[in-house]
Amino acid sequence: xxxxxxxWKFGDSISTDLICPxxxxxxxxxxxxxxxxxxxxxxxxxxxxxxKGDFVVARNNFGLxxxxxxxxxxxxxxxxxxxxxxxxxRIFYRNAINVGLPLIECDTxxxxxxxxxxxxxxxxxxxxxxxxxxxxxxPLPKAMLNILNDGGLVAHIKKHRDFKLD
Amino acid sequence: xxxTLAEKILSAKCGEDARAxxxxxxxxxxxxxxxxxxxxxxxxxxxMNLEKVKAPYSILFIDHAAPSPRKELSNDHILxxxxxxxTGAILSDVGDGVIHQRLVEDFAKPGDVVIxxxxxxxxxxxxxxxxxxxxxxxxxxxxxMGKTWFKVPETFRVEATGTFQPGVFSKDxxxxxxxxxxxxxxxxxxxxxxxxxxxxxxxxxxFTLSNMAVEAGAKTGLIASDKITKAYLQSRGRLKEWRPLTxxxxxxxxxxxxxxxxxxxxQVAFPHTVDNTKPxxxxxxxKIDQVFIGTCTNGRIExxxxxxxILKGKKRAPHSRLIVCPxxxxxxxxxxKLGLLxxxxxxGASIMGPGCGACxxxxxxxxxxxxxxxxxxxxxxxxxxxxxxxxIYLASPATCAYSAITGEISDPRKIIVRGQNKAGKGKSPDKxxxxxxxxxxxxxxxxxxxxxxxxKK
Numbered sequence: 303x304x305x306x307x308x309x310w311k312f313g314d315s316i317s318t319d320l321i322c323p324x325x326x327x328x329x330x331x332x333x334x335x336x337x338x339x340x341x342x343x344x345x346x347x348x349x350x351x352x353x354k355g356d357f358v359v360a361r362n363n364f365g366l367x368x369x370x371x372x373x374x375x376x377x378x379x380x381x382x383x384x385x386x387x388x389x390x391x392r393i394f395y396r397n398a399i400n401v402g403l404p405l406i407e408c409d410t411x412x413x414x415x416x417x418x419x420x421x422x423x424x425x426x427x428x429x430x431x432x433x434x435x436x437x438x439x440x441p442l443p444k445a446m447l448n449i450l451n452d453g454g455l456v457a458h459i460k461k462h463r464d465f466k467l468d
Numbered sequence: 469x470x471x472t473l474a475e476k477i478l479s480a481k482c483g484e485d486a487r488a489x490x491x492x493x494x495x496x497x498x499x500x501x502x503x504x505x506x507x508x509x510x511x512x513x514x515x516m517n518l519e520k521v522k523a524p525y526s527i528l529f530i531d532h533a534a535p536s537p538r539k540e541l542s543n544d545h546i547l548x549x550x551x552x553x554x555t556g557a558i559l560s561d562v563g564d565g566v567i568h569q570r571l572v573e574d575f576a577k578p579g580d581v582v583i584x585x586x587x588x589x590x591x592x593x594x595x596x597x598x599x600x601x602x603x604x605x606x607x608x609x610x611x612x613m614g615k616t617w618f619k620v621p622e623t624f625r626v627e628a629t630g631t632f633q634p635g636v637f638s639k640d641x642x643x644x645x646x647x648x649x650x651x652x653x654x655x656x657x658x659x660x661x662x663x664x665x666x667x668x669x670x671x672x673x674x675f676t677l678s679n680m681a682v683e684a685g686a687k688t689g690l691i692a693s694d695k696i697t698k699a700y701l702q703s704r705g706r707l708k709e710w711r712p713l714t715x716x717x718x719x720x721x722x723x724x725x726x727x728x729x730x731x732x733x734x735q736v737a738f739p740h741t742v743d744n745t746k747p748x749x750x751x752x753x754x755k756i757d758q759v760f761i762g763t764c765t766n767g768r769i770e771x772x773x774x775x776x777x778i779l780k781g782k783k784r785a786p787h788s789r790l791i792v793c794p795x796x797x798x799x800x801x802x803x804x805k806l807g808l809l810x811x812x813x814x815x816g817a818s819i820m821g822p823g824c825g826a827c828x829x830x831x832x833x834x835x836x837x838x839x840x841x842x843x844x845x846x847x848x849x850x851x852x853x854x855x856x857x858x859x860i861y862l863a864s865p866a867t868c869a870y871s872a873i874t875g876e877i878s879d880p881r882k883i884i885v886r887g888q889n890k891a892g893k894g895k896s897p898d899k900x901x902x903x904x905x906x907x908x909x910x911x912x913x914x915x916x917x918x919x920x921x922x923x924k925k
Contacts, residue, residue: 315651315741319849323856324829327533328540331507331547343856363652366685367849369587371508371603392656392687393587397603445491445617455605456512465493465617 365394470716565796785875
């Protein structure tokens with residue numbers, strides 16, 4: 303599957319507090335409303351301007367902090383097709399796959415705000431159309447690929463009634 | 469080849485020889501939600517027609533917004549209470565305390581697999597449990613099926629030697645380590661704390677270490693189960709749940725980190741990341757608007773005792789506020805019995821009911837624009853305490869308490885000295901303040917084990 307979209311570039315250490323601020327704690331049972339505040343404390347314009355299919359691109363340790371699954375959930379709800387970063391925090395990584403949000407680990411230094419990307423989830427090849435360059439990503443571990451391909455952990459368990467990891 | 473604590477526990481719980489890098493499905497002993505993550509988890513189970521609990525302890529903690537400050541959250545609480553009634557899950561309601569403190573007090577034990585939908589679930593690792601934070605869906609499925617999957621982590625062994633200087637505590641050690649490793653320095657790894665400093669450290673201080681393992685990116689923060697673990701469980705009326713658990717001598721570690729605890733000075737994490745730590749002598753002149761003492765990191769009775777000893781007979785600085793929040797109902801009761809709450813109130817503090825308090829930015833101490841808070845919590849991210857225009861510094865309860873008096877971030881070593889000699893005869897570095905006598909860690913531990921504690925409910 304090839305994803306196409308425009309880049310929203312962020313820096314290092316984008317915490318789940320920046321993605322899904324604690325002051326909206328009371329909106330956690332109203333995900334569409336919560337999604338209107340996604341990444342608000344990192345870029346106040348992002349939520350209102352992001353288009354369906356766009357990519358969130360960041361540097362190191364994206365998603366550090368709290369275990370709130372609402373963070374990847376509202377990134378997905380906002381229409382983002384995948385998050386690309388040099389590295390991800392552990393709990394965020396697992397949560398994103400569980401909710402069906404693809405994550406791509408790659409060198410993001412050669413990707414800038416507004417670049418047009420084509421991302422092939424099967425081959426892991428990222429084409430930066432704006433810069434005319436190709437980047438290679440590290441593949442997802444098999445267990446996580448199985449869950450992502452089933453559409454997330456709820457769909458995975460519904461389908462297999464158990465973990466089917468290998 | 470020997471095994472690390474993580475490999476030992478996961479091997480026992482998955483029924484095969486689990487080694488770093490393996491993917492295993494392990495039995496879950498304790499599965500826990502809090503009120504910020506539980507409602508989503510419950511709805512996921514409803515989607516799967518899987519509204520049941522299979523983990524031996526399935527527990528819902530109402531602690532983050534407790535008591536509820538908004539009707540939306542009150543309705544989330546109703547959802548959790550209804551789920552508990554329907555499935556038989558245990559409910560820890562408003563006023564019972566923070567998830568991680570409640571888990572170590574009454575539920576987690578050595579050798580357990582503990583999963584919690586809260587990143588600081590690694591706290592129970594101090595009891596020798598493989599305890600880790602996960603998201604709502606993972607914990608929901610672990611709760612309903614009694615099992616979950618893991619990648620067995622590689623382990624960083626942290627060997628601490630030496631004795632803390634008076635005024636330096638386990639919070640300073642863990643802040644120092646996080647500053648050294650960086651916020652992603654141990655991503656996907658297990659931390660295993662050991663060495664003579666840890667061997668003689670009180671259980672309460674150990675919880676602080678394990679609690680913050682995730683702040684270096686780690687999956688869990690394990691400590692061997694020994695006689696101190698035993699004394700703690702005994703003090704909770706849970707002696708039968710104790711068993712010894714140590715890593716093998718020839719266990720394979722990815723990295724061994726040696727720290728001389730005697731050389732560590734009080735540490736402060738500067739805004740807006742936990743790894744932005746500095747020794748206290750680099751903090752001169754930072755005025756504070758609010759001091760917060762509490763949380764799953766440092767809201768235990770040992771912490772409150774230290775803070776009370778410093779605050780006794782003193783007043784907080786007129787321009788600052790002081791908020792104290794015991795981590796659980798039993799901590800609160802102990803603080804009442806020991807007269808600590810009166811000391812805090814007389815010093816000008818507001819006392820909150822047991823729970824997360826001001827830490828998560830939901831209630832009980834949200835910062836104003838440009839305000840500075842010194843907190844005994846574990847996280848200082850931008851926006852954490854409810855306002856992205858606020859500034860959060862992290863430190864030990866001793867640093868917090870002394871700074872509440874001076875009104876700026878201040879070195880607690882100025883008033884804390886060890887034993888009779890120095891306190892009686894030694895020269896005070898600051899003549900304006902009276903020196904406080906602190907007993908040794910082992911004495912503190914002894915007193916703790918001897919103290920009468922409420923029986924398990």
